[in-house]
Amino acid sequence: MSIKAVFFDCWDTLLQDAVELSEEIDARIAELVSAGLRVEREPVERAVRGEGEEFSARIRDGRTVVTPAMRLGSVLDALAGPGTAARHEELVARTLAAVDDAIRHVPPEVVPGAHEMLRDLRSAGLVMCVVSNTGWTSTDAVTGALDRQALLPYFRTCYFSGDGYRPKPSPEMFALALRDLGLDPSHALHVGDQAQTDAVAALAAGLRSVVLLEGGSRYSARRGAEPGEDRRIIRVGSLDAGREAVLGIVDRPR
Incomplete structure (x- = not known):
């Protein structure tokens, strides 16, 4: 699909x-x-x-x-x-x-390649949502930061654990997003930087996962246990590589 x-x-x-x-x-x-x-x-x-x-x-x-x-x-x-x-x-x-x-x-900077990836995925006709864990900051603060960096308009909606959802690695937020969009899990995939939370949650919800090996600016040196080899996980070095991987899947549906 x-x-x-x-x-x-x-x-x-x-x-x-x-x-x-x-x-x-x-x-x-x-x-x-x-x-x-x-x-x-x-x-x-x-x-x-x-x-x-x-x-x-x-x-x-x-x-x-x-x-x-x-x-x-x-x-x-x-x-x-x-x-x-x-x-x-x-x-x-x-x-x-x-x-x-x-x-x-202290405004957060945009991860290199984010604008280009979102632009190209939107041009390909894909619906995009944010599904993310949050820490101390509220949803309004995080969406405000996304908006100030001109990222928010790309997304249909956002789901943050701070709004009362169980955080990834729970698949709860993915299940809600799929339900709200009326999609089967086979029609969606997730892009994140943490295999032990992002990929585990995505796989549990039935999605494929793109994991950025260079994503975490402060977590990259202390990643936890990651899932084993799984053909549903695509590991890439950057968002630029992730963009090519996602567009390749869109062009060559399974």
């Missing part, structure tokens, strides 16, 4: 997840939480790092919904006991707003 839709990961596939942005987000959280709870900054920084490790484990597991508000709630509760986040709703809202502002203060 021919390919009719291509789903894209966001971070390190379309937008580069720079270390500078993560550091800015962590600094804003530490500053506001320290002032709001009237605690020293160092334990806040430790709590943020600890939550980050827990978050990474939850992402790898793929069975637990994790939103930015839930993440910040874990930090607050770790610092001042259970129920702290519920008692400080204004602090939570103010901190999350500052986190979203960080993506405008």
Whole structure:
């Protein structure tokens, strides 16, 4: 069957997840939480790092919904006991707003080849959607970053785990996207930079997967366990190579 839709990961596939942005987000959280709870900054920084490790484990597991508000709630509760986040709703809202502002203060760059790939896939008549895990930033902040880089208009819709979906490697977001588009999994494929989340989720949903071996600017050196050899996985070195691979599949349907 021919390919009719291509789903894209966001971070390190379309937008580069720079270390500078993560550091800015962590600094804003530490500053506001320290002032709001009237605690020293160092334990806040430790709590943020600890939550980050827990978050990474939850992402790898793929069975637990994790939103930015839930993440910040874990930090607050770790610092001042259970129920702290519920008692400080204004602090939570103010901190999350500052986190979203960080993506405008330290704007992510476009991954090389993204514009060209999206342009050519649109010219080929393919429907495109974003299916991506998110960390601290809201959907509005991430779609705003995509829009400022002139990427958002290429996509029919976006699905982010921070909206209350189980993160990849769960296939949940793919199942929703396929349902909303009225497509069989055999008519779609996914492009992402993480085999252990992107490819695993895509294969579980019945899609083929294009994995960018040079995608992750800060994750490339610490990838987790990847799926074994599978003819449904196409490993490429860049988005330029990925574009050629996807267009080749479109021209030569299975």
